[in-house]
Amino acid sequence: MTVIAAREAGITADPDPPTFDEVYAASYTDLAVQLYAYFGDRQEAQDVAQEAFCRALAKWNTIARYDDPVAWIRRVAWNLAVSRWRRTRTALNFLRRQRPDEPRTDGPGPERVALVAALGTLPPAQRRAIVLHYLADLPVAEIALRERVADATIRSHLHRGRAALAAQLKFAEPHGGAS
Structure with a gap:
């Protein structure tokens, strides 16, 4: 340079x-x-x-x-x-x-939090039966087929799971048994 x-x-x-x-x-x-x-x-x-x-x-x-x-x-x-x-x-x-108003959802209420906590205390087979029957709306026969057990076993899991949840959540199980 x-x-x-x-x-x-x-x-x-x-x-x-x-x-x-x-x-x-x-x-x-x-x-x-x-x-x-x-x-x-x-x-x-x-x-x-x-x-x-x-x-x-x-x-x-x-x-x-x-x-x-x-x-x-x-x-x-x-x-x-x-x-x-x-x-x-x-x-x-x-x-x-962007969209000015995003859809807003509230968080889970205290009842849902209590239910999830109570479900966590159930044995896995009972928890699956309760969740599949009441949350996924599956009939007992289909749950039994998926779990590879007898219908009576699923009904037993549902009955025991409902009883345990009722005791924890202080709800009375409705009369009439499993569907």
């Missing part, structure tokens, strides 16, 4: 350019404060300043010879800040175009 081209590019022939640590120690806080004024968020400002210095470190042999290496780092930081701002604006615009 000729001397004229080096001057135009802002590169000096200084035999002792500043070290990265010196530039970082002298410039990081000022750059973070400037970016904080732009972002209004200290963490974002510090992240962008750190990213700019990381990129400078990767090219430090070249950047150190510039007349003002801090100017390069500041330019990179501002470019990063503008890019983040644009990404945020794009994301917010996308969110604004």
Whole structure:
């Protein structure tokens, strides 16, 4: 590179350019404060300043010879800040175009929570029988076929499961037995 081209590019022939640590120690806080004024968020400002210095470190042999290496780092930081701002604006615009009213469902009520907890205490065979019969609306014969047991076994599981649930939930089992 000729001397004229080096001057135009802002590169000096200084035999002792500043070290990265010196530039970082002298410039990081000022750059973070400037970016904080732009972002209004200290963490974002510090992240962008750190990213700019990381990129400078990767090219430090070249950047150190510039007349003002801090100017390069500041330019990179501002470019990063503008890019983040644009990404945020794009994301917010996308969110604004989404349905404003998402369907909202309430969480489970205390009765459902108690039922699920009580079902968890039943033996697995009784729990499956109760869930398949009352929640999946399957008849006893189909449950017996799926479980590979006799119909009477499923009726027994249902009877015992209902009795255990009634004791835990303090409900009286309706008269009439298993369906």
